Amino acid sequence: MPELPEVETVKNGLAPFMDGAIIQKVTLNRENLRFPFPTGFVGALEGQRIGQLRRRAKYVIVPLASGQNMLAHLGMSGSFRINNELAEGAARKFEPSKAQKHDHVIINVLHPERGPAEIIYNDPRRFGYMDLFIEEDQSPHFMNMGPEPLGNQFSAQHLADRFKGKRTPIKSALLDQRNVAGLGNIYVCEALFIAGIAPQKQVGQLVRANGAPKKSLELLAPAIVNVLNEAIEAGGSSLKDFKHTDGDLGYFQHRFKTYDREGENCVTDSCNGKIARIVQSGRSTFYCPKCQR
DNA sequence: CCACTAACCTGTAGGC
DNA sequence: TGCCTACAGGTTAGTG
Numbered sequence: 270m271p272e273l274p275e276v277e278t279v280k281n282g283l284a285p286f287m288d289g290a291i292i293q294k295v296t297l298n299r300e301n302l303r304f305p306f307p308t309g310f311v312g313a314l315e316g317q318r319i320g321q322l323r324r325r326a327k328y329v330i331v332p333l334a335s336g337q338n339m340l341a342h343l344g345m346s347g348s349f350r351i352n353n354e355l356a357e358g359a360a361r362k363f364e365p366s367k368a369q370k371h372d373h374v375i376i377n378v379l380h381p382e383r384g385p386a387e388i389i390y391n392d393p394r395r396f397g398y399m400d401l402f403i404e405e406d407q408s409p410h411f412m413n414m415g416p417e418p419l420g421n422q423f424s425a426q427h428l429a430d431r432f433k434g435k436r437t438p439i440k441s442a443l444l445d446q447r448n449v450a451g452l453g454n455i456y457v458c459e460a461l462f463i464a465g466i467a468p469q470k471q472v473g474q475l476v477r478a479n480g481a482p483k484k485s486l487e488l489l490a491p492a493i494v495n496v497l498n499e500a501i502e503a504g505g506s507s508l509k510d511f512k513h514t515d516g517d518l519g520y521f522q523h524r525f526k527t528y529d530r531e532g533e534n535c536v537t538d539s540c541n542g543k544i545a546r547i548v549q550s551g552r553s554t555f556y557c558p559k560c561q562r
Numbered sequence: 563c564c565a566c567t568a569a570c571c572t573g574t575a576g577g578c
Numbered sequence: 579t580g581c582c583t584a585c586a587g588g589t590t591a592g593t594g
Contacts, residue, residue, distance in 0.1 A: 303588095345587060346587085395570080396570070396588060396589075552586095565594095568591090574585090575585085577584105
């Protein structure tokens with residue numbers, strides 16, 4: 270599930286309980302998720318004071334006083350939930366939460382203001398994973414990764430540089446984390462709709478001979494930024510009060526213009542087209558064949 | 563290097 | 579109710 274906006278929301282939901290807290294105990298209910306936990310994983314975490322949580326692409330990063338960082342990728346179905354006495358509906362005195370199916374990791378933290386909490390990672394499909402790293406640019410997870418779409422390294426020109434002379438369909442190119450980090454199936458469909466670009470369009474066709482981005486590519490970069498920012502805002506509104514984060518972090522409702530709307534009317538006023546679904550490199554693409562060329 | 567497929571794993575929705 | 583198939587928000591190993 271989680272793409273950049275969801276991971277940002279998860280990070281923001283965890284931060285009030287984890288930033289500045291001490292990790293008291295880490296429980297692994299199995300020895301691997303998608304990959305084995307790294308050797309010494311529990312020892313590297315227990316006893317550490319946590320710095321300020323951050324996000325890179327679809328990873329939540331937990332900095333530790335030791336200089337190491339823990340990272341978590343939620344895969345398709347990963348989520349965190351928080352058990353803390355401040356959370357709505359929780360017992361007044363902190364007590365361990367009832368175990369649920371697919372709870373794989375439990376991190377007990379003690380926060381100086383919010384007291385003890387359990388941070389529980391649940392992941393039915395186990396496509397998620399956790400790892401440790403010291404330097405971000407030396408970690409294999411980040412080494413070849415493209416820029417943050419919400420950072421200042423990202424622009425239409427950056428995409429033009431990556432796309433020049435290539436014949437990859439734009440849909441696949443935007444899912445490729447080396448071009449731009451953090452996009453997934455939903456927000457790629459949404460951004461292409463906003464920019465009016467057909468998902469099959471070959472990326473080289475969006476670049477002029479002199480290497481400058483064509484008009485539609487100029488529209489795409491801000492479309493990506495806007496789609497992500499709006500989704501983050503929608504997720505953020507569900508977190509306004511951390512007392513309501515008792516449930517899962519990782520899933521929130523958002524209205525999409527194309528995603529999962531096969532056969533429905535295009536939302537563009539002047540368009541009488543219907544949203545189509547095609548399959549590109551094994552994944553569903555939703556788009557309006559009339560608006561997107 | 564490029565483009566595509568299969569694979570990882572479990573749950574759920576829909577057809578019959 | 580049950581059985582079967584298709585599909586799900588991500589990544590990566592392998593193929594040609």
